Amino acid sequence: MNRPAIVPHVFRVAIVGAATLKGRELKEVLDEMNFPVADVKLLDDDESLGQLDQIGDEATFIQPADPEHFRNVDFAFFASDAAFTGRHWQSALQAGATVLDLSYALYGERNVSARSPWIEKELERESGREPGHEDLTTTAVVIAHPAASVLALLLLRARSAGSIQTVAATVFEPVSEQGKRGMDELHQQTVNLLSFTTLPKEVFDEQVAFNMLGRFGEGSSISLKNIEARIAAHFEAIVGKSVPVPSLMLVQAPTFHAHTFSVYIQFDGEIKASALATALAGEHVTIVDPAEDGPSNVNAAGQGNVLVSVRRDARNANGFWIWAAADNLKIAAISAVECAATLSTMRPLGKVQ
Amino acid sequence: MNRPAIVPHVFRVAIVGAATLKGRELKEVLDEMNFPVADVKLLDDDESLGQLDQIGDEATFIQPADPEHFRNVDFAFFASDAAFTGRHWQSALQAGATVLDLSYALYGERNVSARSPWIEKELERESGREPGHEDLTTTAVVIAHPAASVLALLLLRARSAGSIQTVAATVFEPVSEQGKRGMDELHQQTVNLLSFTTLPKEVFDEQVAFNMLGRFGEGSSISLKNIEARIAAHFEAIVGKSVPVPSLMLVQAPTFHAHTFSVYIQFDGEIKASALATALAGEHVTIVDPAEDGPSNVNAAGQGNVLVSVRRDARNANGFWIWAAADNLKIAAISAVECAATLSTMRPLGKVQ
Known part of the structure; x- marks a missing residue:
């Protein structure tokens, strides 16, 4: 031939x-x-x-x-x-x-x-x-935005486990989202705190080391509110009308790498935790077994998959918490x-x- | 006389x-x-x-x-x-x-x-x-538990702004909740990470420095799940039937002092953000103006008041986010x-x- x-x-x-x-x-x-x-x-x-x-x-x-x-x-x-x-x-x-x-x-x-x-x-x-x-x-x-992709993937899949009533997601931003300058500022702030000297604040205009922030200082050129709006806009752009944009709160965490996510999902009716885990599992998502190390910035760093753990809310049979971590740079x-x-x-x- | x-x-x-x-x-x-x-x-x-x-x-x-x-x-x-x-x-x-x-x-x-x-x-x-x-x-x-008191105070007051449908609260635990041993372990882990030596993990059996955790390592004698259950039980004990226990997720943050709170509240109807802020304000609560430094671990440390900022969810007119910080040891x-x-x-x- x-x-x-x-x-x-x-x-x-x-x-x-x-x-x-x-x-x-x-x-x-x-x-x-x-x-x-x-x-x-x-x-x-x-x-x-x-x-x-x-x-x-x-x-x-x-x-x-x-x-x-x-x-x-x-x-x-x-x-x-x-x-x-x-x-x-x-x-x-x-x-x-x-x-x-x-x-x-x-x-x-x-x-x-x-x-x-x-x-x-x-x-x-x-x-x-x-x-x-x-x-x-x-x-x-x-x-x-990688956080938009992660949230969209989780919610698209969660939807197949049951009809979703409410989603409230708190997303934790690592400093690597601000590039090397962000990494250096957290690193140098940490070193300076340990040696009791003044903190560099050029990037965040706030102490980010050992601190959780709902917004940056006035002098910062970046805004958590704008980044949050970007995540929401990208979520809507990639998902279309399949799933509504979740209620969203972005918090700066004293971490170098990986976004972490605390996502509360309330379904219309009672569903099994195992059914939700099965729905979430699949390509790009690793469901972490309770016996293994849970999702965290450190565990997610360098991974191409989203690490996810799921549990039912202690009091609300229709409510579930997802705790997830994903390497922001890798996923982008x-x-x-x-x-x-x-x-x-x-x-x-x-x-x- | x-x-x-x-x-x-x-x-x-x-x-x-x-x-x-x-x-x-x-x-x-x-x-x-x-x-x-x-x-x-x-x-x-x-x-x-x-x-x-x-x-x-x-x-x-x-x-x-x-x-x-x-x-x-x-x-x-x-x-x-x-x-x-x-x-x-x-x-x-x-x-x-x-x-x-x-x-x-x-x-x-x-x-x-x-x-x-x-x-x-x-x-x-x-x-x-x-x-x-x-x-x-x-x-x-x-x-x-101080986190139970803070959540109870905020939700009791929020209720007076409107009828509450759903509350999902993520609470961030500082290492000082584990006393000096917890403080020392975060401190020493940080120092060792900066100098590339192995990390002490006696307390948390996990890296807590620069890391967000949904649970501790298997070898830890403490359990976030148990602490979360305690917060929920104390909430119920002090509030009675006035407000249901919120859906609750406890996360270990790489912070020394103060609990921080990311609380999503969905009301039955539309209410004004200013009405919610007014409802929350009062004894023990300082509403932080957007022009001031927002609530954070660092700002809350040493304060006897709960620092609170409130904003409407970007997409959901009935939904609000509270970002709050409170000195755990001081409030206890x-x-x-x-x-x-x-x-x-x-x-x-x-x-x-």
Whole structure:
């Protein structure tokens, strides 16, 4: 038989913000998930230029996010901060790259939607529909906030255990959501508290070490309220009308990695705890047995799955508590890479030119 | 006129567990609240014997909890651990002292009830009733868990803003609830994490530093589930049938001092956020203005009031989030001293004999 040789689809990729926590995570996840890359360009701001790095076994270094570096790039991942994304995404677009924005900068731009492949597959599974064809006009997407993806996945599945009356979710934000600056500030505050010296507060304008905060200080450029609104908006965008947005409270916790979630779900009628656990279990979710170590920031760090424990409320037979933990950076990176895989079907044959 | 001289009521007090965090807090609060003491005996276990201490301006030292030291004592506060209380409370009782148990050891004993003066006064205010007379057979009381008192106070008041449908409260436990051992373990774990050495886990059998836990390790002698059950039981005991026990989830946070509370309240109908804030405000509660630093462990530490912020849920007009913080040790100590003041009406004239 004389079959045509199968030409593997391989893609040229750029990571903008390659020196950020998200950028580094993305680089690892591209590798772990065997995303078919021909070439990965690491781009970042002036501060990080020239830093040596490694892609697979090859040494490489970080280059500026100049238009020329987007030439022939198929997928440009923006793991930079929002301002940097704002300055450079048009260059990527003009060079013909598909833009995947992990900085949320492009949310609200025309034809840019929030995407969560986990939720898209979950909705397809539920409805028995074939995966929808990608819209050929899609040239840029925002990767949904990881807390929105986690909450959406849990609530979509919980719904299959029974009719949901009320959901109240408290979500705990780790400092790594603010990148290396956030990590450094918690670390340095901790060191300084232990040695009784004054605390740096540039990022949060508050003591975050050993402290739980409902809002940051006035001088902080970030706002828990805005992040909470983003999680709610992304939840709605990825889930549609399948599940209403839960009542939501975002709290800053003195933790480095992983979101944790305390979610109260009240059903219309009595259901079994085992039925809820069965409904929640499945791809991307590990139900933690009571005999094992429970979900926590430390246990979730580095995991691609959401760790979940479930129990009935002590007093209310229709009420359940979910305690969950999920690696914020990892889940954002996995979502971005899965999104690129989905979008790759609409790229011209990704042969290296 | 020949009036009898007014004999001030002054009392002899013993603090059992005087070297514990709770014991030290109690000593301070007795002083701050000007509780009329003639004499304060500091008692504790062998480890702490002979430690020098100070009562007002007088130097004193810690003595063993022997029966002779309860002689002529009016109020014996047990700030020790539960086992120590179990061994010594009968001696105090036999010496004629009224026992105030801050260790929860006596909960469930015959004729021993959980008491929260804040809640008792709140219920009296509401009903317009006069303070009830103390039962003359009361010789020992358990001081209600401070998280139960805080939740009860908030929900009793919230109820006056509108009819409550659902309450889901996540409560964050600080390590000081486990006394100095808990404080030391978080401190030492933090130091060791920063210097990359192994973590001590004797108390929690888990990493508590920079970590949020839904349960402790298997090897821990303490259980979040049991503490949560205690909070619920005390809530019910002090509130009676006025408000149902809220759906409750207890989480261990990497914090030293103060409980924090994320409480979702859903009302039957729409109410104004300002109406809820007004309902919550009052004695023992400080509503924190959005322009000020929000409630947090750090802001609440050392305060006798509960710090509270309120906001409407972003999506649900009938839903509200309360974010609150309260100094666990201080509120337990204040409750104990106020309880002694209430019970003092039934002591024989507290003249020093």
